[in-house]
Amino acid sequence: MSDFDITSDTMDGMGPHGTKVGLLRVLGPAHVWALGVGIVLVGEYMGWNFAVGKGGAYAALLACWFAGILYTCVAMIDSEVTSTVAAAGGQYTQAKHIIGPLMAFNVGLYLVFAYTMLEAANAITAGYLISEVARLTGGVVELDQRPFIVLVIMFLAWLNYRGVLATLTFNLVITAIAFSAILILFLSTSGILGAGETHHAELMAGQAALPYGWIGVLAAIHFGLWFYLGIEGTTQAAEEVRSPARALPFGTLAGIMTLLIAATLTWYICVGLIPWEYLGDGVNGSVAPLFDAARLSGTPALVWLLGIGTLFATLASANGCINDASRAWFAMGRDKYLPGWFGAVHPKYRTPYRSIIFLVPIALAFALKVPLDQVVTFSILSGLLEYTFMPLNVILFRRKWPMGVIKRGYEHPFHPIPAIALLCLCSVAYFAVFLGYGTQLVAMIVFYIVASLWFHFRRYRFVSRAAQFTMPWPRPKGY
Template sequence: MTIALEPAAPAVQGDRVSLLRVLGPAHVWALGVGIVLVGEFTGWNFSADKGGALAALIVCWVVGLLYTSVAMIDSEVTSTVAAGGQYAQAKHIVGPLMAFNVALFLVFAYTMLEVSDAILLGDTIVAKAGVEGLTHNSFIAATIVVLAWLNYRGVLMTLNVNFVITAIAYISIVILFFSVSPWTQGAVLKLNELVTPGNALPYGWIGVIAAFQFGIWYYLGIEGTTQAAEEVRSPARSLPYGTMAGMITLLIAAAMTWYVCASLMPWEYLGITYYPLWDAGKLTGSPLLENLLFVATLLAALASANGCINDAARAWFSLGRDRYLPTWFSAVHPKYRTPYRSILFLLPIALAFAFIADLNQAITFSILSGVLQYTFMSINIIMFRKKWPLGSIRRGYTHPFHPIPAMVLFCLCVVTFFAIFLGFGSQLIAMVAFYFLISLWFHFYRYKFVRRGDQFTMPWPKPQGY
């Protein structure tokens, strides 16, 4: 059955079924922040292991600049190409081969982030239970299967749930921050004792560069807001508002998280714990805060995994719809109006990785795919502005200071690749080799199935120079 997406969302048109346009800016915020907020509960702190507590703060703000550039660039292009997210952007601006790779970047980034979330949730429950012989496997499986079922049943319900649990997890960080008297160093917090001139940068500036690898975790996934473009009621308005509001939310959460955790834990421990905020709750001596941060860690992991399933499935669905993969994947459920076959196909893949990878490996694979995508975005926006200058087509949002954000984004991506190479060089080489080989497969085999005349769907004039 051939599935098509229409600008509106009629229930059925013969054998054509479309996704529903039911989401608003709050849902976009919930999708973006929900995917990312787990990075405040674990992951970012591994940057302290690479370079010390001060390095973790430096990369918090420098990587924040990277993601602000991502959010601005993404908001402009997506509010104009308001369907399919970064995949559709690559298809219209660069071409099919780039679009195929970008969709794979998205699928791997979100699937491995989903795996990381499930591992974190399982490990957190096991650590809280303290029962000898209890393993995390059953909790991992239950998390992935239940969330896949939720996504199968409908996007509105999925993101309504994400909004609620993301808000609770975020509020817990705010409560922790104000509960430790942050304005009075020495009462509860000991930042001046834990971060001294002698240990602030234990490995020097090379440690700061190495810390970029996990500093990405503060914000990884905010670009996922665009994957819901085909289900948003007003993409030109909702996507920029939801994405930029999400970025501001995350910058505030990242700063509060670092300040509290670095003021309660020595960098040597902060850099290795899987539960920095939960541990911070324990160190306050308040059972209420300890239990609040335990529950919030679980909710943040659930919200992130929930959003990742949503985004990965829609990227895979888009590949099937355009015949980059078999069209079987492009089916939309006739009742729930979700890309159910893509959701079900990715389910066992996520389970397999969750059982064979550890948390550090899963995080690294997700970061690698994400940074490859960000590198593309820096090139993509320059091509977009060159082919369709301001005034030639209608834009829902125009990001300022072009091309400075694109240049900053590209340079920071290069630094991050070097940081990843320092810690996980073999994984970086293996991942790049994989994408190279799969590109050859697409070019020499799969591309012949693509309907070339159906690729460009936007009502734009011919690009300049063509």
């Protein structure tokens, strides 16, 4: 044990490796929960309902639970590895320590692209929501969405720039409101409080049950991922939590439990109130299904609550994405996988300020120039590649540092079953994605292959070979 207090105001985030300015350790489990659930919850408010269009209501439920198992494996594996490799960068840092530099570079890119694209998609959605408010209030027929898209990105970038505690406390408040809105809508429409308004038997009878058979279930899996996409983002808070061994597993596992509840309730409410043909068309039909469900309930208070919930979920997701993308970019810069200039920490706000600034124009360009469906698809595919890396990662982690060799904040049960299950589920998800977005999948893999070649031949010579490994771990088994 060290002889000085690292949690003191003067020494927090600084240490024996020569660190003069480090990220601030101020977060608790609730912030970790808010980061993970905040990124994801927008997927409950919109997007998941394309699964209904692909295969009907039951297919969407099966996709919801299939993806739920996949992400439960992700959350358990992440909780174990990140509570041990507690550094900014999350899965990038895990890959660096456990597999090697080329995998680390790729995983870092998956993370940055997945979160920056999702941030852009959220900003587009926020602009759309504000234009809908303008239209519904009779203000204007066609509002220019661009200033609102830009404002969302600039405001959240400013918040992230100013400090992680305010950023994630903001996320905690708006995510809690958005989640509570789902619970209140469920209690109000299901018959638990007052008369029930759902009509599951009528809306899910006959053709509506499984309109395209089991192939529809397979096609629905792609959009089932929406219910949970981003929960793995909790790992990016690893270097800013007060107690990584406690806060990361606690926040991540509480987050996936919250999402499993929110996803199932969302499905139950929406398929019980909205005909599947309308619910499944997320472009010309139900763009925001929970909001539409509230409108069908006929209660003005619920309409307002779910409208606010939709906007808050969108903001929370964009906010968490800026936080996570900047940490991954920062960690790569710090290890010289990217120019070391990005590895700077703001001496007053203690945030990776250059990484935050650098990613702002990229997010703006995608938000203003690229169609929403392309942005979202690129984000999902990058996420899927990242999940495929995780089983390999945890198997090697357990092999190189067996139980009892290093302290783990959390030990996930039944190893290697979750890893094998995750690998199998990812394979099925790839096939499902290939059915609908084969061209994008191939294009993205080609992009990452080209990026890998660039890293191997041009960038690797600059990487801090030894200095990047500062964890006081024993030598891995077999080395």
